[in-house]
Amino acid sequence: MTGFLRGRTAPWILLATAAAFPFLMQAAGFPYLVRVAGMIGLFMLLGLGLNFTLGYVGLFDLGFVAFYAVGAYATAIALRAQVPAPLAILIAVAVTLAARALLGLTILRLRGDYLAVVTMGFGEIARLTINNLDSWTNGPKGLQLRPWRPLQFLAADPNIQYYLLILAGVALGVASSSRLEDSRVGRAWVAIREDETAARLSGIPVREYKLLAFTLSAAYAGLAGALFALWEQFVTPESFVFWESILVVSIVVLGGMGSIRGVLLGAAILAGLPPLMQATLSPAWINYRYLFFGLILVLVTLFRPQGLLPSARREAELSS
Amino acid sequence: MKDSRRVLLKVKDLAQHFGGLKAVDQVDLSIHEGEIVSVIGPNGAGKTTFFNVLTGVYPGTRGEIVFDGRSIRGRAAHEIAALGMSRTFQNIRLFSCMSALENVMVGRHARMRQFLLGPLLRTRAFIEEERDVEARAKELLEFVGLKSLGNELAKNLPYGAQRRLEVARALASEPKLLILDEPTAGMNHVECEGLVALVRRVRQRGVTVLLIEHQMRVVMDVSDRLFVFDYGVKIAEGSPREVVANPRVVEAYLGKEGA
Numbered sequence: 381m382t383g384f385l386r387g388r389t390a391p392w393i394l395l396a397t398a399a400a401f402p403f404l405m406q407a408a409g410f411p412y413l414v415r416v417a418g419m420i421g422l423f424m425l426l427g428l429g430l431n432f433t434l435g436y437v438g439l440f441d442l443g444f445v446a447f448y449a450v451g452a453y454a455t456a457i458a459l460r461a462q463v464p465a466p467l468a469i470l471i472a473v474a475v476t477l478a479a480r481a482l483l484g485l486t487i488l489r490l491r492g493d494y495l496a497v498v499t500m501g502f503g504e505i506a507r508l509t510i511n512n513l514d515s516w517t518n519g520p521k522g523l524q525l526r527p528w529r530p531l532q533f534l535a536a537d538p539n540i541q542y543y544l545l546i547l548a549g550v551a552l553g554v555a556s557s558s559r560l561e562d563s564r565v566g567r568a569w570v571a572i573r574e575d576e577t578a579a580r581l582s583g584i585p586v587r588e589y590k591l592l593a594f595t596l597s598a599a600y601a602g603l604a605g606a607l608f609a610l611w612e613q614f615v616t617p618e619s620f621v622f623w624e625s626i627l628v629v630s631i632v633v634l635g636g637m638g639s640i641r642g643v644l645l646g647a648a649i650l651a652g653l654p655p656l657m658q659a660t661l662s663p664a665w666i667n668y669r670y671l672f673f674g675l676i677l678v679l680v681t682l683f684r685p686q687g688l689l690p691s692a693r694r695e696a697e698l699s700s
Numbered sequence: 701m702k703d704s705r706r707v708l709l710k711v712k713d714l715a716q717h718f719g720g721l722k723a724v725d726q727v728d729l730s731i732h733e734g735e736i737v738s739v740i741g742p743n744g745a746g747k748t749t750f751f752n753v754l755t756g757v758y759p760g761t762r763g764e765i766v767f768d769g770r771s772i773r774g775r776a777a778h779e780i781a782a783l784g785m786s787r788t789f790q791n792i793r794l795f796s797c798m799s800a801l802e803n804v805m806v807g808r809h810a811r812m813r814q815f816l817l818g819p820l821l822r823t824r825a826f827i828e829e830e831r832d833v834e835a836r837a838k839e840l841l842e843f844v845g846l847k848s849l850g851n852e853l854a855k856n857l858p859y860g861a862q863r864r865l866e867v868a869r870a871l872a873s874e875p876k877l878l879i880l881d882e883p884t885a886g887m888n889h890v891e892c893e894g895l896v897a898l899v900r901r902v903r904q905r906g907v908t909v910l911l912i913e914h915q916m917r918v919v920m921d922v923s924d925r926l927f928v929f930d931y932g933v934k935i936a937e938g939s940p941r942e943v944v945a946n947p948r949v950v951e952a953y954l955g956k957e958g959a
Contacts, residue, residue, distance in 0.1 A: 556820055559819045559820055559822065560816070560819055560820065563818070563819030563826070563830070564809060564812045564814055564815075564833075565815065565816065565819065566819075567802060567805060567806050567809075568806065568809055570795065570797075570798060571795045571798070571806045574794075574795035574796060574797055574798065575793050575795055575796075577757070577793060578789070578793040578794070578795065579795075579806070580776075580777045580778050580781075581755055581756075581757070581777050581778075581781055581786070581787060582778075582781060582786070582806055582807050582809055582810075582869065582870075582873070583778050583781035583782045583786075583807075583809045583810030583811075583873055584778055584806070584809050584810075585776070586778070
């Protein structure tokens, strides 16, 4: 199966199948699944972003959701200032990159647990700031966005339109990640994860490359945030809680750190299961859905610590 | 070898203190292009610390290091590597979960130009650079005798092969000076001889070699000159013959009574 996924035509077949999916689901009478798949796509983007820091470079980052929020709020604020939506998306990505670079400059001297604690703290600070910065964000009441229908000519259903837009974003994210991975830059990141001192003495400017990975990861979060805001037409601090950061970390760990295919699978499982369980389980079981979720995580950690679809490099490291 | 032996590395009054501990102190020495020079001395004599100051791991407390005409003391380690000084480590430090080939490719980082746009757009320049670095890395693997092991993960290689891989990675940046920190540590007699031969072939490539070595047979065999360290200070230098005849060296190794 992995051989198939690595082939040359396979990505195009997957992409075509994914593009046909919402139309099939609509025809089959499961429009809810299109919405679920769209949310999975957003988490794929977030996972691909976090994969730069947590996967390649091995930096513990527990506040990633903050940049999802920055992307969403930047889009909302730009749109309410009468900026056209496509431009608002670009602005959101740029603002998210800038915010992330600024944070990286100040905290990337920290390592391991310390970095995890500080990023976690930043995630909470960001949420609390959004909650209290009424003049910009309207606080807990949230911001309403005017509707934007990007692909009206393809489908009348906005869910399908946004699904396709998110799919395009994921395709772009996968292509850019895998191209960077197989380059001097990607090799430098993995080298830093493997042995920072040896990397430095091999001529890699470690601090700059960490900052680069840290910053670039925000482009994916910013894009995901922008698409989320436009799709929902509404943003509130409630959408960007600590739990979401943990979910993205779990996606990367479950799938396999540093593995693009792993991140996609991890997002499909972890972002897909809870809503599916909510829709299918009998009311008596619904309250237990996060128990199943936790059980899956525990089992994977116990029996497949390298993740479900690890990259070749990672697989070797963790099975030793 | 060149006749006009240019000075490649000149160290003047170099010191590295840690609080009151003078790990390296008042070290003066020169290394000429094309030489193979060894640093010897008892454990704790400051040899590795000296290497760490040279390569920018430690900043140094005082003194000057002139490498290839440039003053480098206190510069960042990655800059010094890019200027043409590369090294291996006493305890092997490979990128253990990358393939042998990838390890060598990482070693060429400073000589490569492509950054973000090249790989993202897969430009012709990027593809050519990738081909070039891969070809060079394969050539270096062959040079150190690991031709068939390029796809093995570094950590799965046998011990002696890991040492050789470190040498290949260090050579990938086309250094002027290669620094080897105890390259024969833990090796058997046959592996040692192979490594000595490798060091000579490295010199034939036009690379100057500076090594820390404990096995006296290797030291006497391979070195043009020796520096002897004790308590952070250079106590002697000269040809291997001169150095073993030096009473201060005998004293450092065996103590005063033994001399």
